[in-house]
Amino acid sequence: MVISITPLTPAFAGEVDGVDCTRPLSRDEVAAIEAGMDEYAVLVFRDQRVTDDEQLAFTRQFGELEAYTSGGHIRKREDTRLGPGIIDFSNLDKDGNIMSAEDRVWFFKLADRLWHSDSSFRLVPAKYSLLSGRVVPSWGADTEFADMRAAHDALDARAKAEVEGLVCEHSLIHSRAAIGFTDLSADEIVAFRPVRQPLVRIHPVTGRKSLFLSSHAGAIVGWTVPESRMFLRDLVEHATQPAFVYRHKWRVGDIVMWDNRTTMHRARRFDRTEVRDVRRTTLAGEPAIAA
Numbered sequence: 075m076v077i078s079i080t081p082l083t084p085a086f087a088g089e090v091d092g093v094d095c096t097r098p099l100s101r102d103e104v105a106a107i108e109a110g111m112d113e114y115a116v117l118v119f120r121d122q123r124v125t126d127d128e129q130l131a132f133t134r135q136f137g138e139l140e141a142y143t144s145g146g147h148i149r150k151r152e153d154t155r156l157g158p159g160i161i162d163f164s165n166l167d168k169d170g171n172i173m174s175a176e177d178r179v180w181f182f183k184l185a186d187r188l189w190h191s192d193s194s195f196r197l198v199p200a201k202y203s204l205l206s207g208r209v210v211p212s213w214g215a216d217t218e219f220a221d222m223r224a225a226h227d228a229l230d231a232r233a234k235a236e237v238e239g240l241v242c243e244h245s246l247i248h249s250r251a252a253i254g255f256t257d258l259s260a261d262e263i264v265a266f267r268p269v270r271q272p273l274v275r276i277h278p279v280t281g282r283k284s285l286f287l288s289s290h291a292g293a294i295v296g297w298t299v300p301e302s303r304m305f306l307r308d309l310v311e312h313a314t315q316p317a318f319v320y321r322h323k324w325r326v327g328d329i330v331m332w333d334n335r336t337t338m339h340r341a342r343r344f345d346r347t348e349v350r351d352v353r354r355t356t357l358a359g360e361p362a363i364a365a
């Protein structure tokens with residue numbers, strides 16, 4: 075099949091035609107999709123009714139899986155609904171029932187509605203994330219993506235000079251505290267120790283600069299916390315203006331793949347009494363290349 079990509083906004087996000095995600099890709103097809111990722115940063119594949127094993131096999135064609143079993147919180151193997159390598163972003167508990175509104179796993183998921191880049195709180199942040207829509211609620215639950223390359227390019231010369239060389243501290247503790255969830259275990263506090271990431275990073279293939287922002291970023295090294303947070307807040311506001319955002323409305327069978335090195339994303343509200351079953355596979359990246 076010939077792969078074609080249709081832009082979804084003037085410069086960001088594309089819809090892919092000519093790919094069956096349940097089948098192995100040729101080298102040329104992998105290269106075409108990687109080139110599409112480098113150009114569009116977000117790719118949408120429609121009507122892909124994949125099993126978990128097929129999603130894993132499709133993902134592995136683009137790199138090494140991250141070795142984590144959740145989107146952040148610590149949990150035991152027996153508490154998970156899905157098999158190894160598949161991260162559960164549904165609102166279901168391990169028995170397949172809708173989570174209680176008081177479930178602390180739900181609190182972790184709620185904070186994914188803040189703009190972030192996956193695993194920016196880890197020493198090696200994520201490369202691509204792939205989210206597969208298995209059950210989609212009747213309203214809401216869109217995912218929004220923001221183009222951090224365009225956001226960097228649109229800074230004025232003064233701001234570009236100011237962000238260059240800055241280093242931020244990222245931690246899940248910060249993003250969870252931002253929604254008032256501070257009830258973390260001692261193990262979690264150790265596991266979520268802040269890691270340092272450059273505020274401006276360079277894409278290893280295209281060489282383009284982008285802002286490496288995330289709700290996990292709670293401080294700028296060498297700055298006071300209030301000064302850091304106000305500046306980061308201003309940058310996030312700049313970076314998520316409508317011109318830089320693609321809003322994905324989910325259909326069952328969608329796979330959306332994004333490059334965490336050049337984008338932020340956030341989940342949007344839905345009726346928590348309806349089932350939302352979305353499943354993520356994630357590729358490990360490399361330490362961020364500072365500008």
Ligand code: MN
Binds near residue numbers: 186190191192339
């Ligand atoms: Mn995420």
